[in-house]
């Protein structure tokens with residue numbers, strides 16, 4: 001079973017392959033921020049620290065929302081805030097292997 005761990009915490013959850021990242025954590029008592037749960041609002045964003053290859057490819061809606069988030073982060077925090085960060089929307093990404101993530105406020 002894949003493990004999803006949360007950076008800088010002692011939290012690590014065994015999840016089922018094919019589960020949606022947000023749902024897998026929520027079902028195990030770890031609630032990420034959320035809104036629409038359909039890939040449009042960006043509230044469930046996370047930075048993938050490791051295991052990005054173990055998540056499904058983002059669809060068009062998720063890609064568009066991530067681009068908008070990156071523009072917002074650049075505007076509010078400067079270009080360096082997003083350099084090297086791999087963002088995903090937890091309500092869209094399906095798990096196929098181990099992942100370590102960090103929620104982004």
Ligand code: FES
Pocket residue numbers: 033034035036037038039040041042043044045065089090091092
């Ligand atoms: S909860 Fe809105 S994009 Fe995930």
